[in-house]
Amino acid sequence: MNLSSLFGGATEYALELPTGDRVRVSAHGGQVLHWSVDDGGELLYLSPDAVIAEGQAIRGGIPVCWPQFNLRGPLPKHGFARNALWRLHGQDETSLLLELTSEDLTDEQRAAWPHAFQLRQKIDLAPGQLTVTLDVSNLGQTPFDFTTALHTYLRVADVAQAQLGGLERTTVWDTQSQTRRAFQPLRLGAAVDRLHHVAPPAGDDTFAELQLTLTTPGRTLTLRQSDTLPDVVVWNPGPDAGIVDLPGDEWRRFVCVEAAAVERPVTLAPGAEWIGWQAMTLQR
Numbered sequence: 001m002n003l004s005s006l007f008g009g010a011t012e013y014a015l016e017l018p019t020g021d022r023v024r025v026s027a028h029g030g031q032v033l034h035w036s037v038d039d040g041g042e043l044l045y046l047s048p049d050a051v052i053a054e055g056q057a058i059r060g061g062i063p064v065c066w067p068q069f070n071l072r073g074p075l076p077k078h079g080f081a082r083n084a085l086w087r088l089h090g091q092d093e094t095s096l097l098l099e100l101t102s103e104d105l106t107d108e109q110r111a112a113w114p115h116a117f118q119l120r121q122k123i124d125l126a127p128g129q130l131t132v133t134l135d136v137s138n139l140g141q142t143p144f145d146f147t148t149a150l151h152t153y154l155r156v157a158d159v160a161q162a163q164l165g166g167l168e169r170t171t172v173w174d175t176q177s178q179t180r181r182a183f184q185p186l187r188l189g190a191a192v193d194r195l196h197h198v199a200p201p202a203g204d205d206t207f208a209e210l211q212l213t214l215t216t217p218g219r220t221l222t223l224r225q226s227d228t229l230p231d232v233v234v235w236n237p238g239p240d241a242g243i244v245d246l247p248g249d250e251w252r253r254f255v256c257v258e259a260a261a262v263e264r265p266v267t268l269a270p271g272a273e274w275i276g277w278q279a280m281t282l283q284r
């Protein structure tokens, strides 16, 4: 089934499988807002105070940070893709394909990032599984660089009881203390902002595909990401961040586990294409 409706002023697209699994995506930011599994409830977090407004990012779901992660460049934080209006390019029973190109940007955005690009996002739904794939093409005459993240907000009942496994082989950039260190066990339940980088074995320039496990009482979610996304950002603002669209104790209800390419920007030659994905599977 495929629905289209208006939510917060932006068109919303939805898929539902015969099993009852559902996904909903806003044209604003091309952002997945909800993913639910028939017998497993809602798996993504969306703030009750999230707003969909021009130039603003929606707090929750899966924001697409592109072509810049965080403040690592001249663009506004996390780039423009999460604030832009994406178009539906294709759909079938189990997937949605959204698109954003340089033609869709404002004059101001094009002036700030003067590159001809095509950014596509495919959202694939299978029983107990959601896969989001980004596909970037350089349509211009000169190379461009980008950093990116699928900034996935995973819903948990209490973040202090959540455990994230699978990052043991990574090195860590701690954004809070601005320090780099070897891996140390991650304790959720207080502010955390870490960029984990998968270091390839010496002499090897390839990365093993990452597989992470988010365990909460009664639920285990497996997260995989392509070898083109060699970083994992783990973020939770903790109780004292004072984020306007995260009221009260809402910080406890999620942890962001972001499949990213940040440490080494991706360079795309004219005519070249880059693909990166994150897949989430509910274990039953």
Ligand SMILES: O=P(O)(O)OC[C@H]1O[C@H](O)[C@H](O)[C@@H](O)[C@@H]1O
Binding pocket: 057, 070, 077, 078, 175, 193, 194, 233, 234, 235, 256, 258
């Ligand atoms: O509040 P936002 O602009 O959505 O950013 C939320 C967070 O995104 C990432 O996880 C970064 O690592 C954090 O430093 C940042 O605070």
